[in-house]
Amino acid sequence: MPAQDELARRRYENLVNRLEGLMRASLKPRYQGYHGQLILSSGDLEEMGALKDVRRAAREAGRRLGWHPKTHLVDARLFVYDDREVPKGISELAAEDAADAIDAELRGDE
DSSP, rough: HHHHHHHHHHHHHHHHHHHHHHHHHHHOGTTTTTTTEEEOOOHHHHHHHHHHHHHHHHHHHHHHOOOOOEEEETEEEHHHHHHHOOOHHHHHHHHHHHHHHHHHHTTTTT
């Protein structure tokens, strides 16, 4: 039985590491670690294992990044995001980036 436990622990640790890597890759350096989010499709979830294990691993991965991680399942997709309060300067920068993206879309820029 202990070998089974060790295997489960290693699988879980690998899942946490994988999710942490995906979360880290989604961060924009200019936001200094804030505005983190990850969306896992139903296919991603099927590949990763039981939903409860993926949620638990995602929360642990988020904490490793300094997040206050929250998870929500919507239409078979798992949303993982950082629920920390964002400093004003970073929030303003993100709002400007969003406005620029909308302007570019409306202009038809690629």
